[in-house]
Amino acid sequence: xxxxxxxxxxxxxxxxxxxxxxxxxxxxxxxxxxxxxxxxxxxxxxxxxxxxxxxxxxxxxxxxxxxxxxxxxxxxxxxxxxxxxxxxxxxxxxxxxxxxxxxxxxxxxxxxxxxxxxxxxxxxxxxxxxxxxxxxxxxxxxxxxxxxxxxxxxxxxxxxxxxxxxxxxxxxxxxxxxxxxxxxxxxxxxxxxxxxxxxxxxxxxxxxxxxxxxxxxxxxxxxxxxxxxxxxxxxxxxxxxxxxxxxxxxxxxxxxxxxxxxxxxxxxxxxxxxxxxxxxxxxxxxxxxxxxxxxxxxxxxxxxxxxxxxxxxxxxxx
Numbered sequence: 001x002x003x004x005x006x007x008x009x010x011x012x013x014x015x016x017x018x019x020x021x022x023x024x025x026x027x028x029x030x031x032x033x034x035x036x037x038x039x040x041x042x043x044x045x046x047x048x049x050x051x052x053x054x055x056x057x058x059x060x061x062x063x064x065x066x067x068x069x070x071x072x073x074x075x076x077x078x079x080x081x082x083x084x085x086x087x088x089x090x091x092x093x094x095x096x097x098x099x100x101x102x103x104x105x106x107x108x109x110x111x112x113x114x115x116x117x118x119x120x121x122x123x124x125x126x127x128x129x130x131x132x133x134x135x136x137x138x139x140x141x142x143x144x145x146x147x148x149x150x151x152x153x154x155x156x157x158x159x160x161x162x163x164x165x166x167x168x169x170x171x172x173x174x175x176x177x178x179x180x181x182x183x184x185x186x187x188x189x190x191x192x193x194x195x196x197x198x199x200x201x202x203x204x205x206x207x208x209x210x211x212x213x214x215x216x217x218x219x220x221x222x223x224x225x226x227x228x229x230x231x232x233x234x235x236x237x238x239x240x241x242x243x244x245x246x247x248x249x250x251x252x253x254x255x256x257x258x259x260x261x262x263x264x265x266x267x268x269x270x271x272x273x274x275x276x277x278x279x280x281x282x283x284x285x286x287x288x289x290x291x292x293x294x295x296x297x298x299x300x301x302x303x304x305x306x307x308x309x310x311x312x313x314x315x316x317x318x
Contacts, residue, residue: 037290056155103130189254254292
């Protein structure tokens with residue numbers, strides 16, 4: 001609750017504090033050399049401020065401070081209504097994409113986005129850096145599960161999650177992409193790294209799980225991980241591959257899971273499509289996504305374990 005009250009006064013909690021302009025790079029770039037397949041599309045960037053990937057709908061009065069409004073689901077519906085009226089409803093092709101929390105929003109809203117579009121339109125989705133895992137942290141606690149449970153209950157998210165999942169298990173489990181992808185019918189591309197920077201920081205080794213700071217250097221720069229830490233990271237990679245194993249066999253599924261230490265690869269030029277971009281089988285993320293969307297080939301790329309891919313060099317957050 002306290003973190004929500006704090007975010008209320010930032011760009012992560014209110015449009016009052018957002019920048020008036022946003023950069024369009026990566027998959028949103030209008031430069032053909034940087035974004036060869038989608039540079040000439042109409043592009044809309046929806047800024048995020050609800051804290052639950054456009055899925056919450058409630059209001060709460062804390063004991064002290066201003067009332068908190070969680071209206072992500074309503075924001076999503078109103079924005080979609082406006083875009084449909086502006087011409088999206090006549091589109092022949094549409095692509096819902098998002099990274100990080102936006103990637104999770106893509107998992108949540110992929111099918112509802114498809115339902116808004118003309119039946120004859122070619123509609124697909126790309127979730128980038130949003131495949132958050134329900135894994136134990138280095139202290140043995142399920143920090144991410146606890147966090148998701150708080151978010152789902154606080155924002156009344158359960159009613160906007162797939163009912164075939166919420167009938168089987170607690171709604172907080174249905175907020176994880178591993179469960180969400182089981183019910184998605186729209187063609188979906190999962191873009192993720194096996195050693196996601198944000199997840200190593202917040203899921204695997206959050207600060208409270210490592211009071212002595214043994215993981216501090218490793219989290220910031222994977223080259224500084226010791227052999228035991230690398231073994232833990234390889235286990236984290238295995239968990240991700242296990243979570244997408246069933247999805248991988250779907251005919252219309254697309255995947256690009258590389259071994260870089262980065263977070264979000266579609267929203268920056270250097271990771272999306274550039275001479276120094278990460279590659280699998282000599283294909284950039286942009287080329288792989290474009291090949292999949294336009295049906296040029298099947299794309300289910302899974303990289304070898306760290307440190308085998310030299311194109312990942314240079315990803316340093318220290």
